Amino acid sequence: xxxxxxxxxxxxxxxxxxxxxxxxxxxxxxxxxxxxxxxxxxxxxxxxxxxxxxxxxxxxxxxxxxxxxxxxxxxxxxxxxxxxxxxxxxxxxxxxxxxxxxxxxxxxxxxxxxxxxxxxxxxxxxxxxxxxxxxxxxxxxxxxxxxxxxxxxxxxxxxxxxxxxxxxxxxxxxxxxxxxxxxxxxxxxxxxxxxxxxxxxxxxxxxxxxxxxxxxxxxxxxxxxxxxxxxxxxxxxxxxxxxxxxxxxxxxxxxxxxxxxxxxxxxxxxxxxxxxxxxxxxxxxxxxxxxxxxxxxxxxxxxxxxxxxxx
Amino acid sequence: xxxxxxxxxxxxxxxxxxxxxxxxxxxxxxxxxxxxxxxxxxxxxxxxxxxxxxxxxxxxxxxxxxxxxxxxxxxxxxxxxxxxxxxxxxxxxxxxxxxxxxxxxxxxxxxxxxxxxxxxxxxxxxxxxxxxxxxxxxxxxxxxxxxxxxxxxxxxxxxxxxxxxxxxxxxxxxxxxxxxxxxxxxxxxxxxxxxxxxxxxxxxxxxxxxxxxxxxxxxxxxxxxxxxxxxxxxxxxxxxxxxxxxxxxxxxxxxxxxxxxxxxxxxxxxxxxxxxxxxxxxxxxxxxxxxxxxxxxxxxxxxxxxxxxxxxxxxxxxxxxxxxxxxxxxxxxxxx
Amino acid sequence: xxxxxxxxxxxxxxxxxxxxxxxxxxxxxxxxxxxxxxxxxxxxxxxxxxxxxxxxxxxxxxxxxxxxxxxxxxxxxxxxxxxxxxxxxxxxxxxxxxxxxxxxxxxxxxxxxxxxxxxxxxxxxxxxxxxxxxxxxxxxxxxxxxxxxxxxxxxxxxxxxxxxxxxxxxxxxxxxxxxxxxxxxxxxxxxxxxxxxxxxxxxxxxxxxxxxxxxxxxxxxxxxxxxxxxxxxxxxxxxxxxxxxxxxxxxxxxxxxxxxxxxxxxxxxxxxxxxxxxxxxxxxxxxxxxxxxxxxx
Numbered sequence: 001x002x003x004x005x006x007x008x009x010x011x012x013x014x015x016x017x018x019x020x021x022x023x024x025x026x027x028x029x030x031x032x033x034x035x036x037x038x039x040x041x042x043x044x045x046x047x048x049x050x051x052x053x054x055x056x057x058x059x060x061x062x063x064x065x066x067x068x069x070x071x072x073x074x075x076x077x078x079x080x081x082x083x084x085x086x087x088x089x090x091x092x093x094x095x096x097x098x099x100x101x102x103x104x105x106x107x108x109x110x111x112x113x114x115x116x117x118x119x120x121x122x123x124x125x126x127x128x129x130x131x132x133x134x135x136x137x138x139x140x141x142x143x144x145x146x147x148x149x150x151x152x153x154x155x156x157x158x159x160x161x162x163x164x165x166x167x168x169x170x171x172x173x174x175x176x177x178x179x180x181x182x183x184x185x186x187x188x189x190x191x192x193x194x195x196x197x198x199x200x201x202x203x204x205x206x207x208x209x210x211x212x213x214x215x216x217x218x219x220x221x222x223x224x225x226x227x228x229x230x231x232x233x234x235x236x237x238x239x240x241x242x243x244x245x246x247x248x249x250x251x252x253x254x255x256x257x258x259x260x261x262x263x264x265x266x267x268x269x270x271x272x273x274x275x276x277x278x279x280x281x282x283x284x285x286x287x288x289x290x291x292x293x294x295x296x297x298x299x300x301x302x303x304x305x306x307x308x309x310x311x
Numbered sequence: 312x313x314x315x316x317x318x319x320x321x322x323x324x325x326x327x328x329x330x331x332x333x334x335x336x337x338x339x340x341x342x343x344x345x346x347x348x349x350x351x352x353x354x355x356x357x358x359x360x361x362x363x364x365x366x367x368x369x370x371x372x373x374x375x376x377x378x379x380x381x382x383x384x385x386x387x388x389x390x391x392x393x394x395x396x397x398x399x400x401x402x403x404x405x406x407x408x409x410x411x412x413x414x415x416x417x418x419x420x421x422x423x424x425x426x427x428x429x430x431x432x433x434x435x436x437x438x439x440x441x442x443x444x445x446x447x448x449x450x451x452x453x454x455x456x457x458x459x460x461x462x463x464x465x466x467x468x469x470x471x472x473x474x475x476x477x478x479x480x481x482x483x484x485x486x487x488x489x490x491x492x493x494x495x496x497x498x499x500x501x502x503x504x505x506x507x508x509x510x511x512x513x514x515x516x517x518x519x520x521x522x523x524x525x526x527x528x529x530x531x532x533x534x535x536x537x538x539x540x541x542x543x544x545x546x547x548x549x550x551x552x553x554x555x556x557x558x559x560x561x562x563x564x565x566x567x568x569x570x571x572x573x574x575x576x577x578x579x580x581x582x583x584x585x586x587x588x589x590x591x592x593x594x595x596x597x598x599x600x601x602x603x604x605x606x607x608x609x610x611x612x613x614x615x616x617x618x619x620x621x622x623x624x625x626x627x628x629x630x631x632x633x634x635x636x637x638x639x640x641x642x643x644x645x646x647x
Numbered sequence: 648x649x650x651x652x653x654x655x656x657x658x659x660x661x662x663x664x665x666x667x668x669x670x671x672x673x674x675x676x677x678x679x680x681x682x683x684x685x686x687x688x689x690x691x692x693x694x695x696x697x698x699x700x701x702x703x704x705x706x707x708x709x710x711x712x713x714x715x716x717x718x719x720x721x722x723x724x725x726x727x728x729x730x731x732x733x734x735x736x737x738x739x740x741x742x743x744x745x746x747x748x749x750x751x752x753x754x755x756x757x758x759x760x761x762x763x764x765x766x767x768x769x770x771x772x773x774x775x776x777x778x779x780x781x782x783x784x785x786x787x788x789x790x791x792x793x794x795x796x797x798x799x800x801x802x803x804x805x806x807x808x809x810x811x812x813x814x815x816x817x818x819x820x821x822x823x824x825x826x827x828x829x830x831x832x833x834x835x836x837x838x839x840x841x842x843x844x845x846x847x848x849x850x851x852x853x854x855x856x857x858x859x860x861x862x863x864x865x866x867x868x869x870x871x872x873x874x875x876x877x878x879x880x881x882x883x884x885x886x887x888x889x890x891x892x893x894x895x896x897x898x899x900x901x902x903x904x905x906x907x908x909x910x911x912x913x914x915x916x917x918x919x920x921x922x923x924x925x926x927x928x929x930x931x932x933x934x935x936x937x938x939x940x941x942x943x944x
Contacts, residue, residue: 027799222422
């Protein structure tokens with residue numbers, strides 16, 4: 001188990017390095033001088049030159065990349081040009097908000113998506129199934145920014161049940177979590193449904209029925225665990241989706257999270273901040289992948305055995 | 312045979328499936344008895360309805376496409392053909408148990424073997440984990456699983472095919488059912504394991520007294536194991552009788568065809584697949600008129616193309632229980 | 648593949664088979680009611696987008712400050728926005744951008760992904776390793792962030808949206824095509840072609856490629872709604888299409904300031920996105936079921 005986790009971590013390292021390299025190149029070949037661009041005309045050539053030197057912008061690209069990587073490994077992502085504060089501090093301060101949003105959205109999507117998927121599979125081709133699947137297709141096909149706006153309009157502006165935006169307490173998290181969770185709930189419901197239908201066709205389900213187990217028992221005790229395995233593995237993809245979605249959701253609901261940082265870094269052309277925020281998000285996605293893989297092996301003893309052999 | 316010696320009596324079992332192209336009758340008026348402590352074989356090519364017979368008796372025919380009906384099915388004197396799903400569920404696993412063909416896929420890969428083998432006890436007798444574990448250990452010893460203690464906590468993939476099938480048999484017998492249905496229990500196993508499993512089943516019948524329905528396509532296994540045989544073709548019984556009578560004087564041309572192509576006892580068992588009779592099992596949606604076997608029969612007569620002969624006594628030489636569905640043996644044969 | 652005694656030449660049979668395959672596919676697709684509804688909607692949308700100047704009596708860019716945020720009327724079916732422009736006309740012009748953004752980058756990423764996937768799957772070895780690790784990295788990137796970074800670097804305009812979306816999309820295409828190529832490699836007709844000494848490039852172009860086309864068609868129709876979503880998201884966040892152009896995402900972003908006075912200004916373009924994405928998804932599902940039942944679920 002531990003060996004497997006270690007191996008998986010080792011495999012992720014080249015991917016991570018590759019991503020940092022791509023990211024670094026993309027952000028550092030910006031046409032024009034980033035410092036001049038950002039500071040516009042109200043900075044003297046002198047000041048620009050000093051900032052440039054501070055950021056080592058005149059060194060060769062490779063040298064700059066290596067030192068960036070080295071600093072990043074030590075938790076130093078440079079300084080925000082605009083806010084003149086360490087990028088790491090800014091991100092770590094914003095991250096709990098994003099994390100709370102992502103976790104509550106993930107919870108929403110699981111709490112909604114899994115039971116809906118199970119019910120749809122159990123009542124396959126019924127009206128309920130069609131209704132649920134139509135509904136989840138609707139969820140997947142709705143742009144987040146638009147469904148956010150709709151909910152804001154109905155629940156905050158018209159019914160005045162919840163705050164419109166900002167972040168001063170848990171009730172501010174309800175609408176954003178629903179908006180963000182809703183979009184991936186559809187994905188999870190569909191996957192859960194097809195996965196459970198797949199499992200229900202297998203021989204050991206017939207065995208379970210032959211024992212005289214109730215249909216609910218057949219599903220909960222024999223089908224569900226197996227059917228959940230693929231659902232768990234898309235968690236990683238979900239993490240990526242939630243982070244993308246969080247950018248939009250945070251923008252609409254004015255939640256001071258990493259997504260908001262990313263957007264403001266783009267609009268103020270604050271390269272180090274953008275670089276740090278995107279790198280941070282990507283590391284999270286890779287971690288999500290890792291966790292999903294390890295969970296997968298915990299759930300399925302066959303994989304576990306296979307890994308023991310390989311390790 | 313006295314009434315009380317009959318553990319299962321099936322009368323007029325008929326199963327239909329409704330599909331895109333209308334209804335298909337996969338079992339047509341199947342009737343047979345299983346005596347207490349006897350091993351009754353059901354033999355036929357794939358698609359003949361032998362597995363469907365087992366699933367119909369168990370109430371495991373896929374719903375809602377499948378419909379099962381019968382004039383009567385009695386299990387140890389109790390009428391079970393009109394039972395609702397939940398009453399039927401209480402019979403499954405307790406009074407009738409089933410062992411399936413594929414030991415590799417018939418066990419849940421993510422749960423430990425002992426939990427699965429002992430589950431019927433939890434379902435039907437509400438036993439606790441400790442009692443179940445102890446009982447599973449006994450059953451493992453009974454079915455001859457070596458080092459039973461260490462196998463309790465194994466996952467299915469850690470056991471060989473033969474051990475898994477032993478575990479499946481243990482699962483089937485754990486509630487001491489009145490009837491065990493074994494559907495091709497050895498087909499997926501290698502030859503040595505095959506004979507071990509068969510010996511185990513016969514041995515258990517002798518020691519525990521379980522009545523067994525053994526479904527197979529292998530007449531060699533029937534000869535070795537069974538007291539009585541039911542031969543199925545295209546959803547119907549075409550011949551039934553005591554093993555010796557049937558092997559001695561096969562009445563139906565289909566049975567004769569099957570027997571003719573059995574390898575002799577001197578040949579290795581491995582080659583004993585379903586022998587090839589010219590032609591194919593007919594499509595159940597497009598059955599020929601008259602006797603269903605007529606397109607493949609070497610002794611076909613005009614009447615065979617018009618009417619189904621029905622099951623009648625199979626001639627004078629064999630015992631009273633020997634019947635066949637063939638105009639050659641029908642009392643008014645050929646004239647109707 | 649064909650038996651030597653076959654009276655028809657091999658390519659004639661192939662053509663016949665293709666024709667009947669096509670016929671079966673069309674029949675299966677036409678039986679799918681949702682897919683046909685989707686197709687009808689998309690055709691209407693295309694017509695509306697192409698003929699927008701002739702259909703609409705209004706100018707999408709004309710500012711009329713005395714006609715701000717008007718409610719729906721017979722002149723302005725969905726009312727006007729904060730510059731007095733007709734909302735419906737702007738949605739119609741937005742359809743032009745959405746359709747182009749849906750199709751062009753999907754085509755680019757499909758081409759790159761197919762090339763990479765076939766090379767990777769057929770050549771194997773080091774090529775496979777490099778391409779697949781590259782694809783891993785692209786997939787590990789959160790798509791929206793990757794697109795945002797590209798827009799930051801290259802600047803916010805339509806051409807760069809194409810580049811950003813193509814960069815986001817190619818990797819998953821490559822993965823699917825690669826796995827199909829791997830399966831095809833083992834097929835007899837490919838092995839026969841290889842045994843005959845056919846050049847690798849010829850095998851890839853003439854034998855592998857035609858066999859992945861059905862999958863590519865499905866991937867294409869499913870990539871379109873995704874690209875439309877990403878574009879509208881980028882434009883909503885202000886890093887996509889810039890005003891005064893009428894992109895649906897941008898329309899929602901601008902309209903949201905006036906949710907109280909005129910909710911239709913923000914909501915209507917969102918409905919357009921939703922319906923278009925749904926329509927393409929229906930078509931894609933229908934095509935997938937018709938072309939390749941094995942891809943279901």
